[in-house]
Amino acid sequence: MNFARRKSIIWDFAVTDLKIRYRKSILGFLWTILEPLLFLSVLYVVFTNVFENKIEYFALYLLLGIIMWNMLVRGTQMGMNGIISRSGLLTKIYIPTSIPGISSTLTALIMFTFEMTVFGVFLVAFQFIPPYTIIIFPLIVILETILIVGLNLPLSVINVRVRDIQFIWNIVLHAGFFLHPVFYKMEILPKEIQNILQFSPMVKILNFAHDAVLYGKLPTVQDSLIAIIGTLFVLGLGYLVFRKFSSRIMEEI
Template identity: 50%
Template sequence: MTTIREEMWKTKGILFNFAITDLKIRYRNSILGVLWSLVEPLLLLGVLFVVFSTMFRFEIPNFPIYLLLGIICWNFFKNGTTFALNSLTNRSALITQIYFPRAIPGLSAGITASIMIIFELVVLGIFMIAFGFSPPSTVILLIPILALQLLLILGVSLPLSVLNVKYKDTEFIWSVVVHAGFFLTPIFYQFDMMPDYVQNVLQYSPMVQIVTMAHHVVLYGTLPSINSVLYAVGSISAITVIGYLIFRKFQAKVVEEM
């Protein structure tokens, strides 16, 4: 374990290099370029807003901001994990030519997603100004919440990156998980709209807790409940530890499967 960490430290410069080149490659030959990363969540926001405020008449205060915040948090998770999923397979040429720690592509995917969420948060700020919404002082707590979410993303990303090399099925299974997760997370509804028995199960989902906590600190100016914090920290640490163990088991042989 120490050797993995030492190697990581030596090649840390490449983490950001990978993250930046990933963004460049992603938006190559496109006119809007990196702006696409903003257009996509905004379009989703538009659709969800029309459907749920006019057709279903949800009455959630500050609904556009509520929606956008949820979409941004969810996108952070979706982007980070799906970038990581293909991070090793996309670099097969490099990996079979030069040795470097196998964790780097998966971790740099988390950095790529972090760069993207910063842009999205700026858009959220613009929305707040446009709707005349002044956030409470607890908004500052969004930073540790997103940091905790980054830990979750990295914990899921590392095993996904190596598993996808060995079993191509990982990619298809993960896309189902991400789709289902979007509906099972309180992004366009409030968690207490769910029946109790559903709430009892879903409260173990780290993303449910992350999004709920984000709503609390940004919209209501209340501290997240101690339960939320415990559930989130507990489930995320468990996922990260298991994820790291899976990664460690597969990482040595991963090149030979390419």
């Protein structure tokens, strides 16, 4: 199947997913925006009143963190089920097995851009003018997108064979939320834990985003390399697992 056909199917799947998602609920499209906002207000109340924190622009820090983390959660949850939910189609028409995982990533990316407009509104409300370093933000988002593809490829095929990968992955995501700098800064963690966590490309991605959008800091060359290599490593490993699992996947579904 040629590249243009693949591209058009990926796009169609992503758009269909979005349409169906929003047509099913009364508030429809608004939910994309409301969901992170409601979650934000809970966390904001907890972390400004109950716990002490010294983070500058905390509300914006939190919102940006949640939106970035949400993209990973949504992308992988949809991607994991991508093949199973389209099994009816995939057993009737030849469509490359990699496509559902990639199209789910695109769906998550589109929803992410919706949510970023809300972030824009918040910037205005807080009268915050982002530093020039915000120009590298799209690169950070691209890095996260590649990371999600790298996770979706293996997750989508493993899920056909081993159905409880869903539960395991959801636990990983829950744990990840607390272990990643979404609502705190890495510095408050003990050094040893920081050393382990820095291997997660997502930690670097969140740090880069916070620094570039709020604090006017560009990532160091060393950190950038670690993040890029880490992401490509996930993608490469994910692809190998995908290759191993994807043979005979249609026969097993």
